Amino acid sequence: MAKPGTTRVEKHVRSLFPDGVISRVQVLEYGDDPAVEPGDVAVRVFLHRPDQPGGGEADEEIVGSFEKANRERLKKLHDELPRFIAWVEFQADSPEETEKRRRHVLKIGRGGRAARPLDEAAEELTPVMTRLGPADLAAVDMLITAGIAGSRAEVLRWAVGRIRENPAYAQLQDRVREISELKARF
Secondary structure (H helix, E strand, O other), X not given: OXXXXXXXXXXXXXXXXOOOOEEEEEEEEEOOEOOOOOOOEEEEEEEOOOOOHHHXXXXXXXXXXXXXXXXXXXXXXXXXXXXXXXEEEEEEOOOOOOOOXXXXXXXXXXXXXXXXXXXXXXXXXXXXXXXXOHHHHHHHXXXXXXXXXXOHHHHHHHHHHHHHHOHHHHHHHHHHHHHHHHHHHO
């Protein structure tokens, strides 16, 4: 059974693009995909793969051609993206549904959640990717739900900030400096 609102979202996305371009649409909620954060909805759009002898176009070519042909429509979708939809991802459809396979995707989003201002300027931030087990991911998502942070990235910045506030952190920094000085003598 489809989730409430799924059909409406799918119809809206399909209405923006020419017939035959989109093969299927998935509306994802928290718990459906690890990239969907609590309180968000995401949309994964699968682009029709042309039937061609010899295997057809590669994912990158399909997505690239779609983006080039639909720039104005993509801009309109981005500008009209409802607040509850965090992102829309476009990728070539594939009969083999394997998550391990790297796909070429085009992703548009609303440009972030309503979150507290960051301590550092955005250009000073370095992206860091991490993998979390189920218990750690549940803890991160609980902090978002509780309003401690607005996103998973913000939770991790918050947690590192709490570590830096601990008096033991300054002592640890001193020991690391001492070790570095000792290494330099060798």
